[in-house]
Amino acid sequence: MTTKMFGAPIQRREDPRLVTGGGHYLDDLGHTAYEAAFVRSPHAHARIVDIDVTEALETPGLIGIWTHEDLAGPVGQNLPLLIPHPALTAPRTGYALAKDEVNHVGEAIVLVVARDRYAAEDAAAKIRIDYDFLPVVVGLESARAATHLVHEEAPGNVSAHLRQEVGDVTAALAGAPHRLTFDLSIERSACMPMEGKGVYASWDRDAEHLTLWSSTQTSTGVRAAVAARLGLPLAKVDCITPDVGGGFGVKIMHPWPEEVLIPWAARLLEHPVKWTEDRREHFVSSAHERGQLQQVEVGFDDEGRILALDVKFWHDNGAYTPYGIIVPIITATQLLGPYKPGSYRVEFWSMFTNTVLVTPYRGAGRPQGCFAMERTMDGIADYLGVDRAEIRSRNFILPEEMPYDHGLMFQDGRPLKYDSGDFPASLAKLKELIGWDEFTAYREQARAEGRKVGLGIGCYVEGTGVGPYEGAHIVIETSGRVNVATGLTTQGQGHQTAFAQIVADELGVPIETVHVTTGDTRRMPYAVGTFASRAAVMSGNAIALAARAAKAKALKIAADALEVSEDDLQIEDGIISVKGMAEASMPIGTTAVLSNPLRYAFDEAAKAATQFAGTFDADKPPIGDDEEPGLEGKDFYSCTQATFANGMHAAIVETDPVTAEITILRYCVIHDCGTMINPMIVEGQVHGGVAQGVGGALYERMVYDEYGQLLNASFMDFLMPYASEVPHVEADHLETPSPLNPLGIKGAGEAGCIPVSAVIASAIEDAEGFPITAMPISPVDLWELRQQHERGELPALRRAHRDPA
Amino acid sequence: MSTQFTLPDAEEMLPVQVQINGVRHGASVPARRLLSDFLRHDLRLTGTHVGCEHGVCGACTILLDGEPVRSCLMFAVQATGHEITTVEGCGTIEAMGPVQQAFAECHGLQCGFCTPGFITTITAFLRENPAPRAPEAREAISGNLCRCTGYQNIVKSVLRAAEIMAEQGGQER
Numbered sequence: 001m002t003t004k005m006f007g008a009p010i011q012r013r014e015d016p017r018l019v020t021g022g023g024h025y026l027d028d029l030g031h032t033a034y035e036a037a038f039v040r041s042p043h044a045h046a047r048i049v050d051i052d053v054t055e056a057l058e059t060p061g062l063i064g065i066w067t068h069e070d071l072a073g074p075v076g077q078n079l080p081l082l083i084p085h086p087a088l089t090a091p092r093t094g095y096a097l098a099k100d101e102v103n104h105v106g107e108a109i110v111l112v113v114a115r116d117r118y119a120a121e122d123a124a125a126k127i128r129i130d131y132d133f134l135p136v137v138v139g140l141e142s143a144r145a146a147t148h149l150v151h152e153e154a155p156g157n158v159s160a161h162l163r164q165e166v167g168d169v170t171a172a173l174a175g176a177p178h179r180l181t182f183d184l185s186i187e188r189s190a191c192m193p194m195e196g197k198g199v200y201a202s203w204d205r206d207a208e209h210l211t212l213w214s215s216t217q218t219s220t221g222v223r224a225a226v227a228a229r230l231g232l233p234l235a236k237v238d239c240i241t242p243d244v245g246g247g248f249g250v251k252i253m254h255p256w257p258e259e260v261l262i263p264w265a266a267r268l269l270e271h272p273v274k275w276t277e278d279r280r281e282h283f284v285s286s287a288h289e290r291g292q293l294q295q296v297e298v299g300f301d302d303e304g305r306i307l308a309l310d311v312k313f314w315h316d317n318g319a320y321t322p323y324g325i326i327v328p329i330i331t332a333t334q335l336l337g338p339y340k341p342g343s344y345r346v347e348f349w350s351m352f353t354n355t356v357l358v359t360p361y362r363g364a365g366r367p368q369g370c371f372a373m374e375r376t377m378d379g380i381a382d383y384l385g386v387d388r389a390e391i392r393s394r395n396f397i398l399p400e401e402m403p404y405d406h407g408l409m410f411q412d413g414r415p416l417k418y419d420s421g422d423f424p425a426s427l428a429k430l431k432e433l434i435g436w437d438e439f440t441a442y443r444e445q446a447r448a449e450g451r452k453v454g455l456g457i458g459c460y461v462e463g464t465g466v467g468p469y470e471g472a473h474i475v476i477e478t479s480g481r482v483n484v485a486t487g488l489t490t491q492g493q494g495h496q497t498a499f500a501q502i503v504a505d506e507l508g509v510p511i512e513t514v515h516v517t518t519g520d521t522r523r524m525p526y527a528v529g530t531f532a533s534r535a536a537v538m539s540g541n542a543i544a545l546a547a548r549a550a551k552a553k554a555l556k557i558a559a560d561a562l563e564v565s566e567d568d569l570q571i572e573d574g575i576i577s578v579k580g581m582a583e584a585s586m587p588i589g590t591t592a593v594l595s596n597p598l599r600y601a602f603d604e605a606a607k608a609a610t611q612f613a614g615t616f617d618a619d620k621p622p623i624g625d626d627e628e629p630g631l632e633g634k635d636f637y638s639c640t641q642a643t644f645a646n647g648m649h650a651a652i653v654e655t656d657p658v659t660a661e662i663t664i665l666r667y668c669v670i671h672d673c674g675t676m677i678n679p680m681i682v683e684g685q686v687h688g689g690v691a692q693g694v695g696g697a698l699y700e701r702m703v704y705d706e707y708g709q710l711l712n713a714s715f716m717d718f719l720m721p722y723a724s725e726v727p728h729v730e731a732d733h734l735e736t737p738s739p740l741n742p743l744g745i746k747g748a749g750e751a752g753c754i755p756v757s758a759v760i761a762s763a764i765e766d767a768e769g770f771p772i773t774a775m776p777i778s779p780v781d782l783w784e785l786r787q788q789h790e791r792g793e794l795p796a797l798r799r800a801h802r803d804p805a
Numbered sequence: 806m807s808t809q810f811t812l813p814d815a816e817e818m819l820p821v822q823v824q825i826n827g828v829r830h831g832a833s834v835p836a837r838r839l840l841s842d843f844l845r846h847d848l849r850l851t852g853t854h855v856g857c858e859h860g861v862c863g864a865c866t867i868l869l870d871g872e873p874v875r876s877c878l879m880f881a882v883q884a885t886g887h888e889i890t891t892v893e894g895c896g897t898i899e900a901m902g903p904v905q906q907a908f909a910e911c912h913g914l915q916c917g918f919c920t921p922g923f924i925t926t927i928t929a930f931l932r933e934n935p936a937p938r939a940p941e942a943r944e945a946i947s948g949n950l951c952r953c954t955g956y957q958n959i960v961k962s963v964l965r966a967a968e969i970m971a972e973q974g975g976q977e978r
Binding site for chain 1: 816854864893897905920951960
C-alpha cells in the first residue's frame with residue numbers, strides 16, 4: 001500500500017544536497033567567466049555631463065567599458081513597463097545604463113567587464129563622471145509638496161492616481177452615528193534575500209544561441225525580455241534559474257539592467273560574463289517597498305459595525321515604475337481583510353521620489369493595508385469600549401456569505417471575490433491559543449509588578465494564486481523515473497518535495513522516483529513566475545492535472561497489454577495491477593516502454609518495444625491516430641480568479657518602563673491556506689514570514705538623508721533580525737479548502753508577514769495606553785511617544801477615562 | 806623603535822599553504838584575494854557563501870583551527886599554516902554530519918544560502934556545549950542571519966544535532 005504523500009510533513013528532498021555544500025547558486029557557476037562591475041550614481045538626482053574613462057583604460061585585466069551611448073538598438077531603449085495600467089498616467093522606466101540623467105543613488109551608469117571582479121572594480125574606481133546637480137525629492141511629504149519634480153513629465157510627482165468606490169461613502173459617512181479619523185504611516189523596508197541578484201551568460205557563437213542563468217523569480221519573463229532587448233529569436237535564448245538564495249519579491253522584477261547587459265556583453269565579447277550583486281549594490285540598486293502615508297475616515301454604528309470606510313493613501317514608488325502600480329492596488333483592495341464595510345472608497349496617489357524603485361516585497365502592499373484596517377478596528381473598539389476581538393467579529397464576512405464579492409477589481413484585473421474562509425472559527429482558535437479572555441487579568445497583575453504588557457491582534461485576507469496560468473510536463477522513463485517540469489522558479493519553498501508529493505499520489509509511484517525541475521525554459525517554456533503565494537496553487541494544480549493525464553495514458557496502455565478494462569486497474573508503488581489480481585501486473589516503466597515503439601534496442605527494456613518483439617497488433621499502426629509516442633502528460637492550470645487565504649495573529653508584548661525596549665513575549669498564528677501539501681513546509685513559511693514582519697515592525701527602515709543618500713546601506717546598519725530578536729511562533733492551522741481548484745490549495749508564502757506590524761502596534765498601544773500610528777517603532781520612537789504623552793501632546797486611549805486603573 | 810613594514814602590492818602574488826577539509830593545498834594568490842574567494846573560486850569549494858562581504862551575516866563562516874571565522878574578512882594568505890573546515894568538510898550527501906542531518910530532519914533551512922555558515926558555527930558550538938538548552942542554542946546562532954526560516958527550526962536543529970551526537974556516542978566528525 002502506498003503511503004499518502006499529500007498532506008504529510010515529509011523531509012525535503014533538496015536538503016541533503018543543500019546542507020552539504022552542494023547547492024549551485026548563481027555565483028557558484030561560471031568560474032571562467034569574465035566578471036562585471038558597475039559605476040553607479042553617487043547622486044540622487046543629476047544630469048550626466050561627462051564620463052571620462054581615460055585613466056581606467058590601462059587597468060590590468062580590463063576587457064571593456066561601456067556607457068549608454070554604446071548601447072545601439074533595443075538594448076539602449078527604456079526598460080519595459082511590465083504592467084501597464086490605465087491609472088498609471090505618468091509611467092517612467094530607466095535604462096540599462098543611465099542616459100543623460102540619474103534619478104537615484106545606485107543607478108547604473110557604466111558597465112565594466114574584466115578578468116575578475118577585483119580588476120573590474122579597479123577600473124570602475126578610475127572612471128570620472130561630471131554631474132550637474134538637480135533638486136532632490138526624498139520622502140512622501142517632499143513628493144506631495146512637489147516643490148521639485150523627479151520627472152518633468154510627472155506633474156505633482158504623481159505617477160498614478162486611482163479611486164475605487166463601492167456604495168455611497170459620502171452619504172454613509174454623513175449618516176453614521178460615530179466617526180473617527182486616523183493618520184498613519186509605514187516606512188520603507190526591503191526583501192533582503194541573503195543572496196543578492198546575479199546573472200551569468202554564455203553565447204554559443206556556432207549555434208548563435210544564448211544561455212543565461214539568473215537568480216530570478218521568473219525565468220520565462222527574463223528569457224522573453226532578454227530576447228527582445230538583444231533582438232534574438234526566442235528559440236535562440238534559454239534562461240535557467242539555478243538554486244536561488246531567497247527572493248521575497250525583489251527577483252520577480254525583471255529585466256534588471258544587469259539581466260540585459262550581461263547577456264549583451266557575453267554575445268559581444270563571445271565569452272561568458274558574470275555579475276554577482278554585492279550587498280551595497282543590493283541596497284541601492286535593487287528595490288524597496290512598504291513606504292506609505294495613509295488617511296482613514298470611518299463611520300460606524302453603536303455596535304461598532306462599519307457603515308463607511310474612506311481611505312486615502314500616498315505610496316512611495318521610488319524613481320521609476322517598471323512594475324506598475326501592483327503594490328498600491330493590492331493595498332487598496334486587500335485592506336478590507338475579513339471585513340465587510342457598508343461602503344468603501346479608496347483613493348491612492350503613487351508618488352515619484354529620488355530613491356530606489358519600489359516593487360513587491362513579500363506581502364506586497366498587504367502589510368500596509370492590514371495596518372490601516374486593523375488600526376481602525378482597534379480605534380473603534382477603544383471608542384466604544386468594546387473588546388477588540390468582538391469588534392472584529394461583528395464586522396466579519398460569515399462562512400455562509402462565501403463566495404463574497406467586494407465589488408472591487410483586484411491586482412489581476414479580476415473581481416475581488418473571496419472563495420472561502422471561516423473567520424469566526426479562526427478567531428475562536430486564536431483566542432484560545434493566546435488566552436485572550438485571561439489577558440486582562442494578566443495585564444493587571446503585571447502592572448501591579450511594575451511591568452507593562454500588552455496584547456495585540458491582527459487579521460488579514462490574502463489574495464493568492466493569481467493567474468494567468470502555470471503548466472507542467474511529466475515524462476515517465478522506461479526505468480520508472482518520473483520527470484516533472486514546471487516553469488516557475490524556486491527560492492526555498494521546497495518545490496522538489498511538495499510537487500513530488502502531489503505526483504507520487506496522483507500517479508501512485510514512490511516519491512523517490514519523482515524528480516522535479518523548476519525555472520528552466522528548456523524544460524517548460526510557458527510559465528509566469530513565483531510570486532503572490534501562487535506556486536502551490538498554480539503549478540501544484542497544473543502538476544496534478546499533468547500527472548492525471550500521464551496516468552490515464554499508462555492505464556490505457558496497460559489495459560491493452562493485460563487485456564482488461566482501464567477501470568479494473570490500479571497503480572500502487574509504481575506497479576499497475578488488476579484490482580484483486582496482484583499477479584496480473586506490470587511496472588509503470590513497462591507502459592513507458594510500450595508507449596514508444598522502437599526500431600533500435602539500446603537496453604533490455606527497449607528490446608520489448610522493438611519491431612520483432614511481438615508485442616504489437618499487426619493490424620494497427622505503431623502509433624495510432626491522435627496518439628503520441630512516450631508516456632507523458634502535459635497540462636496547464638488557469639482560473640477565473642485568485643484564491644483567498646486568510647489568517648489571524650495575536651501577540652503579547654512587554655515594554656520596558658524605563659528604556660522603552662520592546663520584547664515580544666508570545667506570538668500566535670492561526671493560518672488558513674486551504675489544503676496543505678506539506679504542513680512542515682507551510683509552517684516554515686509562516687515562521688519566516690513572521691520573522692520578516694517582526695523586522696518590519698521593530699527594526700528595519702531605509703534611512704535616507706535629504707540628499708537621497710541611503711545612510712544604512714549595509715547589514716551593520718540596516719537591522720535585520722537575528723535569532724535573538726525573533727519570537728518563538730506558536731502556530732495552528734485551519735483548513736478550509738478552496739472550491740476553485742482541484743487540490744483545494746490557497747497558497748502560503750506571504751501570509752506570515754502581513755499582519756505583524758498591525759499586531760505589534762496593537763500590542764504596544766495596549767501596553768502603553770496611547771495610540772500607535774507609525775511603524776516601524778524603535779525603543780527611541782516609543783520613548784519619544786511617552787514624552788509627548790506626558791507633555792499632553794499625545795492623548796491617552798479613551799479606555800483610560802473609563803478605566804482609571 | 807618601530808618596525809618598518811612594506812605593504813605588498815594588492816596584486817602581488819604570494820604563496821599560501823593551507824589544509825582544507827583534511828587536504829593540503831598550496832597556491833599562489835594575489836595579496837588582496839579574500840579567503841572566501843580563494844575557497845569558492847580558486848578551489849571551487851562553493852559551499853561557503855558570501856552574503857554581505859562585511860562580516861555581519863555569517864554565511865561565509867568557516868572553521869579556522871576549529872574556531873568559527875568569517876572567511877570574507879580574511880585574506881587567503883592569512884590562512885597559511887592553518888587548518889580550515891568548510892561545510893563540505895562537515896559531511897557528504899551519503900554520510901551527512903550530525904548538524905547537517907539535524908537541519909534536514911528539522912526543516913532548518915529553506916533557500917539554503919545561509920545554511921553552510923550555520924552548520925560550521927553550530928559544529929563548533931556543540932563541541933564546547935554538547936548538551937545545550939534551547940536559549941543557549943538560540944544564543945549560539947544569533948550571530949548568523951537567515952531571511953527564510955525565522956530561526957525557530959534552526960534552534961530545533963541545534964538541539965537535534967546535540968541529540969544525534971549523543972546517540973552516536975559523542976563522536977565528532
